[in-house]
Amino acid sequence: MRPALEPAGALGRLGQDLVRLRRRVWAPVGALVLAGLVALGLVSDDLALLDSLGVIFMYVVLTQAWNVLGGYGGYMNFGMAAFFGVGAYTTAVIGHSWPVSPVLATAAAGLASGLFALVVGIPTLRLRGAYFAIATLIVTFAVELVALNAPFTQGSLGIYLKVLPLSPLQTEQLFYFVFLGLMLAATVIVFLIERSHFGWALVAVREDENAAEVLGVRTTRVKILALLLGAVMAGIVGGIYSYRVLYIEPAGTFAIDTSLNVVLMAVLGGAGFWQGPLIGAPVVMAVGDVLRVAVASEVNRLIFGAILVAVALFAPNGVMGFLRGVRGRRFTI
Amino acid sequence: MLSLLLQAAVDGILLGLIYTIMALGLSLILGVLGVINVAHSVFIMLGSFFALGLLTLLHLDPAVSFVLSVPVFFLAGAAVYRLLIQRVQRAPATIGILVLFGLMVVVETAGILLWTTDTRVITVGYSNLRLSAGPVTVNGARLVAGGLSLLATAAAYWFLKRTLTGRAVVAMADNRDAASVLGMDVDRLSMLIFGLGIAAAGAGGVAIGMTFPFAPQDHIQWLAWAFLIVIVGGLGRVESTLLGGLVIGLVQTLAGVLLPFSWVFLLMYLLLLVLLIVRGQGLAGARRREL
Amino acid sequence: MTATAPELRVEGLEAGYYAGQSVLRGVDLRAAPGKLTVILGPNGAGKSTALRVLAGLLPPAAGRVLVDGHDITRVPAHGRARLGIAFLPQGRSVFAALTVHQNLELGGWILRRRRQDLDRALEAAYERYPKLRPLRDRPAGSLSGGQQRLVEIARMMIADPRLILIDEPSAGLAPNLTEEVYEELARLRVEGRTVLLVDQNVRAAVEVADYVFTLESGRNHLEGDRERFERELGALIRAWLRV
Numbered sequence: 001m002r003p004a005l006e007p008a009g010a011l012g013r014l015g016q017d018l019v020r021l022r023r024r025v026w027a028p029v030g031a032l033v034l035a036g037l038v039a040l041g042l043v044s045d046d047l048a049l050l051d052s053l054g055v056i057f058m059y060v061v062l063t064q065a066w067n068v069l070g071g072y073g074g075y076m077n078f079g080m081a082a083f084f085g086v087g088a089y090t091t092a093v094i095g096h097s098w099p100v101s102p103v104l105a106t107a108a109a110g111l112a113s114g115l116f117a118l119v120v121g122i123p124t125l126r127l128r129g130a131y132f133a134i135a136t137l138i139v140t141f142a143v144e145l146v147a148l149n150a151p152f153t154q155g156s157l158g159i160y161l162k163v164l165p166l167s168p169l170q171t172e173q174l175f176y177f178v179f180l181g182l183m184l185a186a187t188v189i190v191f192l193i194e195r196s197h198f199g200w201a202l203v204a205v206r207e208d209e210n211a212a213e214v215l216g217v218r219t220t221r222v223k224i225l226a227l228l229l230g231a232v233m234a235g236i237v238g239g240i241y242s243y244r245v246l247y248i249e250p251a252g253t254f255a256i257d258t259s260l261n262v263v264l265m266a267v268l269g270g271a272g273f274w275q276g277p278l279i280g281a282p283v284v285m286a287v288g289d290v291l292r293v294a295v296a297s298e299v300n301r302l303i304f305g306a307i308l309v310a311v312a313l314f315a316p317n318g319v320m321g322f323l324r325g326v327r328g329r330r331f332t333i
Numbered sequence: 334m335l336s337l338l339l340q341a342a343v344d345g346i347l348l349g350l351i352y353t354i355m356a357l358g359l360s361l362i363l364g365v366l367g368v369i370n371v372a373h374s375v376f377i378m379l380g381s382f383f384a385l386g387l388l389t390l391l392h393l394d395p396a397v398s399f400v401l402s403v404p405v406f407f408l409a410g411a412a413v414y415r416l417l418i419q420r421v422q423r424a425p426a427t428i429g430i431l432v433l434f435g436l437m438v439v440v441e442t443a444g445i446l447l448w449t450t451d452t453r454v455i456t457v458g459y460s461n462l463r464l465s466a467g468p469v470t471v472n473g474a475r476l477v478a479g480g481l482s483l484l485a486t487a488a489a490y491w492f493l494k495r496t497l498t499g500r501a502v503v504a505m506a507d508n509r510d511a512a513s514v515l516g517m518d519v520d521r522l523s524m525l526i527f528g529l530g531i532a533a534a535g536a537g538g539v540a541i542g543m544t545f546p547f548a549p550q551d552h553i554q555w556l557a558w559a560f561l562i563v564i565v566g567g568l569g570r571v572e573s574t575l576l577g578g579l580v581i582g583l584v585q586t587l588a589g590v591l592l593p594f595s596w597v598f599l600l601m602y603l604l605l606l607v608l609l610i611v612r613g614q615g616l617a618g619a620r621r622r623e624l
Numbered sequence: 625m626t627a628t629a630p631e632l633r634v635e636g637l638e639a640g641y642y643a644g645q646s647v648l649r650g651v652d653l654r655a656a657p658g659k660l661t662v663i664l665g666p667n668g669a670g671k672s673t674a675l676r677v678l679a680g681l682l683p684p685a686a687g688r689v690l691v692d693g694h695d696i697t698r699v700p701a702h703g704r705a706r707l708g709i710a711f712l713p714q715g716r717s718v719f720a721a722l723t724v725h726q727n728l729e730l731g732g733w734i735l736r737r738r739r740q741d742l743d744r745a746l747e748a749a750y751e752r753y754p755k756l757r758p759l760r761d762r763p764a765g766s767l768s769g770g771q772q773r774l775v776e777i778a779r780m781m782i783a784d785p786r787l788i789l790i791d792e793p794s795a796g797l798a799p800n801l802t803e804e805v806y807e808e809l810a811r812l813r814v815e816g817r818t819v820l821l822v823d824q825n826v827r828a829a830v831e832v833a834d835y836v837f838t839l840e841s842g843r844n845h846l847e848g849d850r851e852r853f854e855r856e857l858g859a860l861i862r863a864w865l866r867v
């Protein structure tokens with residue numbers, strides 16, 4: 001299986017050159033940026049800045065979570081909001097009702113989202129092709145219905161959480177570093193996946209699922225595992241998110257904006273590259289910040305949707321695609 | 334109890350006819366072109382608002398709007414095909430799905446900007462009319478919507494089965510290359526079938542709007558229902574979609590007799606999950622290039 | 625049968641399925657009018673790819689396709705049918721869900737606005753291939769492999785093509801059916817149509833050929849008329865089997 005995935009000929013040589021170059025560039029740049037971010041978090045008292053950066057880190061984690069199955073495996077998940085929301089509701093319901101440590105509640109959120117992924121993934125990921133994509137849209141809607149009607153979620157009233165016993169700056173710093181740490185962890189995980197048998201198996205599924213199966217890749221298992229991994233990450237992020245915003249309700253938690261943002265960030269940065277989310281999330285959030293001043297949130301969403309269409313049509317491999325000079329079959333089922 | 338069931342059966346069949354036209358486009362576009370149109374339901378939503386708009390602006394009866402929606406949405410669908418889908422036909426399938434997802438977001442959001450998130454209903458003279466025949470009572474709007482849906486479904490069946498162009502579409506679905514070397518312009522045929530699929534979605538939206546309340550952001554429910562119908566019935570054939578639509582219409586109304594309303598929805602979603610597990614392999618084998 | 629058969633010429637054809645991976649790397653071919661020309665070569669030499677380019681199904685990266693001197697390189701596949709060019713693809717290509725008659729009707733797609741001509745062509749096809757008459761209303765997918773091949777050939781002939789591209793017509797057929805296919809090929813030649821044939825069945829192909837090209841690794845290798853190849857056939861086959 002390994003040689004089959006190695007790029008051949010001139011393209012391969014070019015790729016190796018770029019890999020070498022990338023190793024030389026990414027490591028120091030990454031370390032520098034990370035050190036800067038840590039320093040910033042320690043010294044800055046600009047609440048708005050810490051908040052904005054925290055949201056970007058959070059989206060990087062969500063986008064990496066999407067990237068595992070969507071980027072490497074080529075299976076489009078348009079329902080990241082559902083996995084995120086299941087996590088958010090888990091900590092909210094737990095935190096609202098019982099005096100459980102937030103760490104435990106967050107672990108429960110990851111677990112709940114993972115279980116939810118199995119419920120969604122087992123029926124849909126046994127299938128080839130795009131049935132999964134349509135199913136992710138539907139489950140997002142279905143989960144929102146459950147949140148609106150289930151007895152433990154307080155419907156559209158939503159759930160309030162207790163304020164953490166910290167100063168505003170301490171609170172911002174806490175979430176800043178928690179999301180920074182998660183971003184680092186998620187990126188390392190995806191980086192390692194890119195170089196693992198699991199990652200190659202996912203790419204094989206993306207490039208030619210029938211061939212992958214013939215070669216002995218257990219495609220269904222690989223796909224479900226990838227969804228599960230992403231769902232646990234998204235669930236943990238969602239779980240922390242409800243402690244951060246202290247109030248969640250169905251419409252906002254399961255809003256299509258979250259799913260759309262994640263897909264746009266992944267595709268714009270470069271789906272199927274570990275660096276993609278690191279590029280896509282800040283760019284999309286920056287555009288969003290500019291738009292937020294200028295237009296209503298619906299117009300913002302409309303513009304993001306149009307950008308997604310344009311990127312998919314004209315630059316389907318995103319920024320990383322340009323950097324790597326990848327053309328042709330990069331992104332496929 | 335028996336008359337209750339009979340009543341539910343009649344309601345279910347009418348509902349099933351409406352569901353059939355609502356789901357037909359998803360089935361045709363998937364079966365013939367191999368494109369899973371995740372934006373299908375926004376055209377249903379647009380169909381409902383098309384009828385509402387013509388009613389409030391021009392006092393046009395939704396039955397007239399139903400007929401008018403066919404050419405209007407056909408053109409919209411053909412334009413979408415030319416501008417978006419055709420460009421990505423040779424590209425990997427995921428790109429097409431991303432484009433359609435983006436389109437879905439854009440149209441849904443445009444709908445919210447135009448019409449807000451308020452829930453609307455279409456009310457005409459026969460909306461609350463109750464026609465009785467023996468033990469069975471039928472709602473006027475549902476009868477009209479169901480009848481029109483049946484006519485539209487029959488027209489689609491006639492087109493695919495009885496016209497040479499329809500058979501060319503079937504041929505193209507089977508073997509695109511063989512069809513094109515015989516002289517069939519497969520791009521034009523694809524545009525035709527995409528246009529017809531969207532026309533069916535728009536007409537379905539008019540029928541849905543006559544029967545149910547609607548709002549721009551609630552269209553995903555119809556995507557779920559259409560998907561369910563495609564899975565129950567099978568792909569690409571009008572008669573399969575009719576079967577699926579009738580089954581779902583009947584299951585929903587019969588379940589409504591026995592269960593409280595919110596449980597019916599849950600039951601339908603469970604049905605979707607179970608059917609995906611049971612029927613999945615058949616679906617996967619339906620086409621070589623699934624999108 | 626009065627229309628003259630065209631000449632097909634191919635110059636410097638380069639083509640492939642993925643960017644940067646050429647299957648054809650500069651191929652020149654010529655199919656003389658009214659003659660049967662065969663392309664031979666080991667697996668992966670690019671024979672089928674060449675036919676796909678000629679049929680308009682695969683756009684070439686470079687090179688020209690000329691019919692009687694007219695450049696048709698940019699004519700799409702469906703437009704080539706109108707120019708009297710037909711292509712019989714490799715493997716099963718009947719429209720399985722449609723009946724034999726409906727398959728034949730679609731063979732006359734370009735005649736669809738001239739219903740009388742189409743009906744006449746259909747009747748002529750049943751005359752020409754009488755075995756199909758009793759199968760008329762059977763779904764094509766339910767026929768045997770040999771019957772399906774016959775439907776494909778008949779379907780291709782409805783539009784009375786003058787230039788015929790055929791890819792592996794005998795692959796997967798029993799020997800007696802292969803013979804029938806080759807009789808049909810001989811008939812096409814007698815009728816004065818230009819035929820370009822690709823086949824793995826080297827001996828049978830050379831036997832009906834007027835002229836032979838061989839490809840190797842996407843390039844021209846040998847060419848010559850039949851006599852020359854009949855002499856060298858044994859050596860050629862041995863060489864390819866070693867490849």
